[in-house]
Amino acid sequence: MSWLAVWACAVGLLAQKVAGAFVPRAWVSGERVRGVLTLLPVAMFGALTLTQVLGGTDGVVVDLRLVGLGTAAVALLLRAPFLLVVVLAAASTAGVRLLAAG
Amino acid sequence: MVSSSADVSTPDAVRTARRDGVGLGLLGVYGVSFGAVAVAAGLSPLQAVVLSAVGFTGGSQFAFAAVAAGGGAPVTGLASAWLLGVRNTLYAVRLSDLLPRRVPARIIASALVIDETTAMALRHEPYGRQAARAAFWTTGIGLFATWNATTVLGAFGVQALGDPAVLGLDAAAPAAFLALLWPYLRQGRTAVVAGSAAVVSLVAAFVAPAGIPVLAGGAVALVGLSRRVRG
Numbered sequence: 001m002s003w004l005a006v007w008a009c010a011v012g013l014l015a016q017k018v019a020g021a022f023v024p025r026a027w028v029s030g031e032r033v034r035g036v037l038t039l040l041p042v043a044m045f046g047a048l049t050l051t052q053v054l055g056g057t058d059g060v061v062v063d064l065r066l067v068g069l070g071t072a073a074v075a076l077l078l079r080a081p082f083l084l085v086v087v088l089a090a091a092s093t094a095g096v097r098l099l100a101a102g
Numbered sequence: 103m104v105s106s107s108a109d110v111s112t113p114d115a116v117r118t119a120r121r122d123g124v125g126l127g128l129l130g131v132y133g134v135s136f137g138a139v140a141v142a143a144g145l146s147p148l149q150a151v152v153l154s155a156v157g158f159t160g161g162s163q164f165a166f167a168a169v170a171a172g173g174g175a176p177v178t179g180l181a182s183a184w185l186l187g188v189r190n191t192l193y194a195v196r197l198s199d200l201l202p203r204r205v206p207a208r209i210i211a212s213a214l215v216i217d218e219t220t221a222m223a224l225r226h227e228p229y230g231r232q233a234a235r236a237a238f239w240t241t242g243i244g245l246f247a248t249w250n251a252t253t254v255l256g257a258f259g260v261q262a263l264g265d266p267a268v269l270g271l272d273a274a275a276p277a278a279f280l281a282l283l284w285p286y287l288r289q290g291r292t293a294v295v296a297g298s299a300a301v302v303s304l305v306a307a308f309v310a311p312a313g314i315p316v317l318a319g320g321a322v323a324l325v326g327l328s329r330r331v332r333g
Contacts, residue, residue, distance in 0.1 A: 047319025
């Protein structure tokens with residue numbers, strides 16, 4: 001891989017973040033824009049939760065990550081603290097994988 | 103619900119935010135996979151390290167390496183990585199009030215704006231901006247440190263940490279995102295927005311290149327808003 005492509009990738013990714021942080025306040029202070037900005041993360045994390053559980057390198061893959069998400073949902077219903085939710089999701093996925101492999 | 107939060111948080115809220123951030127920061131050990139995948143794809147170890155240190159966007163970095171591994175043109179890899187990175191721009195706009203005002207510090211902070219730090223900042227924002235900032239910085243610094251340290255290990259062929267999937271760590275990030283969403287899933291309108299966005303992204307995942315599904319899901323926010331304006 002050429003160094004030009006590597007630097008372009010890395011600096012481009014950094015520039016995307018910095019650009020967002022320096023968007024003039026006036027552009028995003030309208031009531032409608034603020035409304036979108038409040039809902040945007042809710043929509044994007046809804047999308048992200050599912051695509052990270054079912055996303056593969058090529059399209060959609062159903063695997064044992066779903067067990068982790070299910071466990072997380074149950075833990076959240078039982079009002080478990082945040083870190084416990086995350087640990088239980090990882091542990092249940094790892095556990096079922098171990099069982100499936102053995 | 104979150105945009106009108108106070109500046110000051112209780113010491114308890116800040117402590118919880120820090121603890122959650124430090125915990126989530128450990129997820130950066132996934133860098134060992136990136137290092138190994140990148141080198142297998144034909145990047146030099148140093149190139150993998152530069153991507154993690156400067157680019158610092160896991161999904162984009164994996165996409166870039168995947169295109170290289172498949173023998174694709176560098177331009178395709180760049181397009182794919184940047185497409186996935188577009189959401190960081192939107193996150194940075196949303197987090198604007200939480201980021202430092204002085205320019206050097208603001209640039210450093212924006213380098214840490216990714217899915218996980220945004221999720222953690224927004225999760226703690228209802229408890230005040232102080233808590234949100236504590237969550238953002240602890241998550242960001244923790245992830246940056248572990249992601250880069252383990253990228254070096256993976257790139258130079260150290261397999262001692264093994265495959266993070268064995269530990270179920272690939273299920274940890276989605277669980278964290280679900281936890282962030284949880285309070286919103288208990289309110290009718292935001293639950294509909296999150297649910298519709300998830301469905302839209304899943305449909306998009308079948309037909310569109312990586313990066314598009316989450317943005318397509320984000321577009322649901324626009325529909326959600328226009329419905330509110332009408333109703």
